[in-house]
Amino acid sequence: MKMKYESQSVAKLYFIAAISLFVGQILFGIILGLQYVWGDFLFPYIPFNIARMVHTNLLIVWLLFGFMGAAYYLVPEESQRELHSPKLAKILFWIFLVAGAVIVASYLLIPYAKLAEITGNEVFPTMGREFLEQPTIGKIGIVIVALGFLYNISMTVLSGRKTVINMVLLTGLLGLAVFFLFAFYVPDNLVLDKYFWWFVVHLWVEGVWELILASLLAFVLIKVTGVDREVIEKWLYIIVAMALITGILGTGHHFYFIGTASYWLWVGSVFSALEPIPFFMMTLFAFNVVNKRRRDHPNKVATLWALGTGVMSFLGAGVWGFLHTLAPVNYYTHGTQITAAHGHMAFYGAYVMVVLTIISYAMPKMRGREANPERAQVAEMWSFWLMTIAMVFITLFLTGAGILQVYLQRLTDTPMPFMVVQEKVQVFYWLREAAGLVFLIGLLVYLASFFIKDKQPSQT
């Protein structure tokens, strides 16, 4: 075993589940992309809304598996003690996996309205909102798993060595759980509903998740570069400081057109325009630290993922976010393919890539070696480039579709109906689907890289 603490190995289960659900997410992405160009594909068995719900919910669930696995791996090492309860971690794993599987299966097997009826949604309505479609009972299950997980992690952190990395991570995870509670607040008033819905969605991905992202990145960078902890921790503090300083009021960029007071047009524009700063700092941080490395870690591909996370999160969340964040621009782009373009690259560049970074670093260790054999690493690097370049093109094609959509539907003197415009931008959807298939190939190469052995017996 190459791990410092035995209990870290519980992360392996979480990572395997994360990767498996990732595959499911991408398959449904391919289905959705096809439905964009072949309108009745799988209709009426898997209509678009169901496939999309599976696609986005799987994404969220697998990222949560990734974050939890990452925490179970990182926290003992940072805290310099075994995990409070590896057994609890294993029990929660199975609960979460089974609950997740049942929820996704129920989306596919039962009409959604029926599912709402069976689970008594009328009594305590929380269903039918984007990303938070899970039946109320499922949401309660998520809260229970999160509480158990936080208990386990907190007990470990608080009774061990406290580092900036594990404290920032813990704050991020706590925030994740706290803001999820807004998923239970569904008022009849649509404006209120939308306003507080963003407390989950925005304050997750443009708030506390950034804390998780930055701390995972910092951990891997310390390990692979050997750069002094003091330097890395200073970067970490300043990155998460900027993330929250810009990101909290940056929530305002979602309040422009949902029926709130007009000062949000200003507050949202100004603060969200600054949101790229922490992401740019993350890029600088990753490159700076790798340049100053004090050791050549044999796990080269983990370093590649770490650098990639810096660059792609800046492009996806920072640049593509800024592109449509100013209120006068957003007036035309709000709710178009521009949003879809940004969403895809931001989620991939920030959260998918950081989870793959920590998996890339930790998985070989849990399999008893410092790094994977050369050939496996080369395959993983191929998968890095295939998936990343494919995602760049998915984003560019959706941006193309979005610009055209904005023009034809909203900017021109003779605006056309939505469905007419959709026909006119078809070529971009075809290209996006092709790029999606390249992404899938990249993912298959990624899976294969776990099974590639060296020709010679591997160096331990």
Add this chain to the structure above:
Amino acid sequence: MKEKFTKGMARNIYYGGSVFFLLLFIGLTVDTVKRLPETDNRVELTDVVAKGKLVWEHNNCVGCHTLLGEGAYFAPELGNVYERFGNNTEAIKAFIKSRPVNGIPGRRSMPQFNLTEEDLEAVAHFLKYANGIKTHNWPPNKQG
């Protein structure tokens, strides 16, 4: 610069900055909620509308459509559909009712949800209510 800017300073910016902006955000939220009656069309928020919102949610409409720009981008914006359909809830109901069970070959089609007359009425009025929310004149035109 390295010596001047210490980890302690970075930490203070993190804690101080986050707490300050979190409190400011809470303050603005309180203010926003207080001002909502000016914009949120609550006069139209009847029991029928509330029921309509539930119908909207129970059929996962947001999985294809946007509503005030939020949702999926597969089907038209519905925040102004009432206006687009000639300020007519009956037209909305007729559209939902008329969807073919097996779709339209090769094209996108809304599923047939088999809503009851009561549900249809409710969801149509919910969309009428949504249309009355003051959104700083968004969407830019009636096409959504």
